[in-house]
Amino acid sequence: MRAAMQRFARNRMAVLGALVIGGVVVLTVTAPLLYPAGAFTLAGPPLQPPGARFLLGTDALGRDVAAGVVQGARTSLLIGLSAALSAVLFGSLIGALAGYYRGAVDIVLMRLTEFFQTIPAFLLAMLLVVIMSPSVLSVIIAISAVSWPGIARLVRGEFVALGGREFVLASIGLGASGPRIIFRHLLPNCVSSIIAIGSLLVASAILLESGLAFLGLGDPNVMSWGLLISAGRVTLRSAWWVCTFPGIAILLTVLSINLIGDGLNEALNPRLRER
Amino acid sequence: MSDAVLDIADLTIGLPPGADRASAVQGMNLVLRAGEVTCLVGESGSGKSLAARAVLGLLPPRVGVAAGSIMFEGQDLTKATPAQLAKIRGARIGMIFQEPMTALNPLHSIGRQIEEVLSIHTPLDRKARRDKVVALLADVHLPEPARIARSFPHQLSGGQRQRAMIAMALALDPKLLIADEPTTALDVTTQAQILHLIHDLQRSHGTAVLFITHDFGVVADIADQVAVLQRGVLVEAGPRDAVLDNPQHPYTQALLAAVPRLVVPQRAPQQPGIVMLESIKARKEYRQRALLGRGRTTVALDGVSVALRRGETLGLVGESGSGKSTLARAMTRLLSIDSGDIVLDGDEITRTPQRLMRPHRQKIQMIFQDPYASLNPRQKVVDVIAEGPIIHGLPRAEAEARARELLGLVGLDPSAADRFPHEFSGGQRQRIGIARALALRPQVLVADEPVSALDVSVQAQVLALLADIKARLHLSLLFVTHDLRVALQICDRIAVMRQGAIVELADTADIYHAPQHPYTKALFAAVPGAAWLQKEAAHAAP
Structure with a gap:
């Protein structure tokens, strides 16, 4: 693991990404100190351009854009991380069962996975949020529901590849039960791939969340980047700053997470580099 | 016969920092002469393959020639440009690799791949190239060369693929042939044929051969000159009989x-x-389902009956x-059989479901072949x-205490307990695998x-350890095993298997002195270095 961290530290782009995400995390933590009034308060006159009083200007209702961006960061990270985490857990479980037991279990689970993969992810997420009524929890559920199939296929593939290895046969020979082989022997050997792909899921979850919020399907009581862009959309020509700054925030965050993900992938699977 | 084809002088190959030693090969001097086979012998990690790859200019990234020269036809190959090397490779220096399946492109027919060599290096037209390919395949004694030329690598057997590789390597009549463990992946009988073929072709073409191997039996069969490499240092070199019969260096000895x-x-x-483990008419088939019509059926076990008695070592060769x-996996119930019975210590376990197998598992444990794949890399x-x-x-x-005790029994340091498998060598890992098998205190070991x-x-x-443990723990x-030599060392009785059936089963001494089945006789004849080994044995006997 230490060697992997060293390899990660040698990857400049990945370290840059980690620094940006570190900055975003610091912002979310210090948000209540920076903007104690919150993002929904009317802080001043509407549509003020960026300046000394309002660093990033104000929107059509006179809310501070800077406060919105900082508060939105918390929503994005929270939803991105929890959606990715639950997708990874669920996808790993499905993939593990399919890859270990094979046969009928495999066929049923993989057809289910394909069913989810063939429906456009964003439409399905929208549908799920509408059915469950918009809230932070429903957005998380909807995003993880459309994100797990990739992980499931990955884990299944790794399991199938590892299944014939002699250490698995040795465990069967010792009398080990199925769950023991799955959780003690097979899953730990896929962890590095799961971490690498899972980190990329965080980025796509943030994008999905922004998209949902932009369409008004986010939690209306929670400030998010998508909501800000949605609010600024009508004044795009007269007040460019309302949409632009949350957009830049999304761009930077998603890009940085992708860089970290690639860095992790290379650091944890060093064989990829030599190909 | 004494003109030097290749002159390796003072060759040092540097390794990247962090490797287990500074240079893979250190100050190596070796001269290859026309019409002679020089065997470069060494254990894994000795640098023998890197030395050969240096000659071809095919060193892996971050590994390079640090000093010395490799003179071939008046040119120093260590200083040649990639374009010059490309002209030499294939045309003046041929090469054969260990695994013919990965060395051949699976998407191209054999003929097309040999033709490629000809079209790169010769002005021959298409028709002439085709004819030459068929002639070359006939030279390496492949049956129906025209059909083989149209075949794809997966349609040929391992031995046929290696013959095709040899045909390709010799297509342009090179002065030097480099063969890197070309028979290691092959069966003994095929190995014997390939060795003969290389030997004959090399004699008739006057080619110099650099033959890399780890097997002294192969050396005894094919070498004129022998060079022994130990951790990158050439410790002994000389004519075959001198080195084999009168080795000077302690490592060679x-x-x-x-x-x-x-x-x-x-x-x-x-x-x-009494009988501990028995297979009664065990039968196992593998069906390959085809898209249309009926698939092919491979019979892996054709009604095999064999019994292992308490306290004996039975070899399956x-x-x-x-x-x-x-058969070994079927008898340990790691594999189910189609019909027949497996009886362990009086209990029929053929169709016992996996979850009810647990009490039986304690009696029978398995040791696996690959010391790298048989231990979970994430477990201490x-x-x-x-x-x-x-x-x-x-x-x-208690289990951990028993584990630490077993480490001592298999000859490992107790400090090994808290390390991960990748920190150990192949032999040490195999000892760990043996300790794992012994941890349940089984009565039957399947290796x-x-x-x-x-x-x-x-x-x-490792063989000595196995024999010792077997005797101590009854x-x-x-x-x-595929190796008759090993089987003779360790087994009380030997069963010779062929095409899913046991063709001969007898006491080791009987099978050695008077093999009955023609296949057993063929196996004995194909043991690499059989003549030399028998001579040695005669010397050793009082």
């Missing part, structure tokens, strides 16, 4: 002493014990595809060994090619 002899060691006669590993050694007892309900503390992935000196140690041992 140790290597030669470790080569399993073709003799049956004296053993105290045993009382036949055969070539790849003979069904010996299938102590957890690897303690896992069995924990599954069978022993408290963790599937436990030493075939190990260097010869390590092989001898175990019964089913020993699967």
